[in-house]
Amino acid sequence: MSQTAMIKRRSIKVDIVADNGLTWIKVIARNAKAFRHEVMGLEQDEEEEEEEEEELLGSAAENDFDNLPIFRKAREYLNTAQAHHLHFHTPIVVFAFMRIRPDEDIFVQKIMDRLREMGVMVYLQTPENDLQSSYRHLLKNVDASNISTDKLNLDVSSIFALISELSHHPCSPDDISAIPIKVQAEREASVPCLPQLKRLVINKKLFMVQSAYDRLKDIVDVVGGPREIARFKYLFRYSLGTPDLAFDQDLWTILPPLKVQVIEDAPSKEFFQLLEPASQKSKLNNGRKIRTRFSDFHAIIFGSGNYYKMTTLTAIQWMEKALADAGVLGTFIICHEPRSLAEQKILK
DSSP states (O other): OOHHHHHHHOOOOOSEEEGGGTEEEEEEEEEHHHHHHHHHTOOTTOOOOHHHHHHHHHHIIIIIGGGOHHHHHHHHHHHHHHHTOBTTBOOEEEEEEEEOOTTSOHHHHHHHHHHHHHTOEEEEOBTTBOTGGGTGGGGTTOOTTSOOOSEEEEOHHHHHHHHOHHHHSOOOGGGBSSHHHHHHHHHHHHSOHHHHHHHHHTTOEEEEEHHHHHHHHHHHHHHOOHHHHHHHHHHTTTTTTOTTOOOOHHHHTTOOOOOEEEEOOOOOHHHHHTTSBOSSOOSGGGGBSSOTTOOHHHHHHHHHHHHTTOEEEEOOTTHHHHHHHTTOOSBOEEEOOOOOOOGGGBOO
16 A cells, blocks of 8 residues: 555544644643653553662663654654645644653653654743744744745646736626626626735746646637737746846736746656556546546646646646545645636627
8 A cells, every 4th residue: 555545544633733734733731750651551540669660661761662652653743744745845743742841751851852853843841932932943934824835837727817808907797708707707806816816926936837838828829819918928038039028017917027937847657647547446537536627738737836846826726626536645736716818808
């Protein structure tokens, strides 16, 4: 059984999920004596002779220390956190010992030291130290309110939303000739697309893989209106050999100057494997591991984002759930409002 399958068949309990999923906190409320008895397999209310207890502790320290259940549990938490990354950030695992003070018990302190060596953040009770301070330094370069990678992989639907005339100059649904775009015009009136996109792309490096660019260009050449084509040409000015193309703020309304770099397709094998028949034949998805709508093209776009370790922006609302249902672990997609190329559909 693969590691992914094993992780999916097991579960762990996290008491507190903080920082939008970047921090997992396991709270241990036992005091030092109760914790020591638990890890040694002793009953807390059982009165052992001092010499017998010390002998057990010494034996564990010499022979069985690394096999204590607390370390197995720690490994489970760390492995699960690594598998369930958030935009390629591994969640921080914190064991919070709320009733144990530093150096209170030599054996317990040895356990704490080993947990830290394994990669667990350990919080112990001290007057001058709060829980957040035990791990906050690890988040200093991460914006927990807007989690994504510094480099973004854009799919075709994201570029549509960035250049659509409907995004930049909303109009009444009555001014649209195509019914699907009428729905988007109604949506734009209540949930504008560009403010969300601006927050996602500001201060980021933007990329698109070659296959996506080729399809995008073919569509824009046929469906795009003059202003949409102008926005496309500005975004891809370096790929089109016009790097000195001037920025027109009136054309781009609220967006700052942006640049999208075209890079090679590099899909992870894991994503093409989703198109293969599952080990057990299913009537769903034509026997595949993922829903039928997921195509080779999707595997290239989202698989390349995974290979390059980039957050992928998309307006495909079903994609994240489809990948999760197919067993792809981790969060690496951000969905936004869909907007189609609409300029040629707006009635003059």
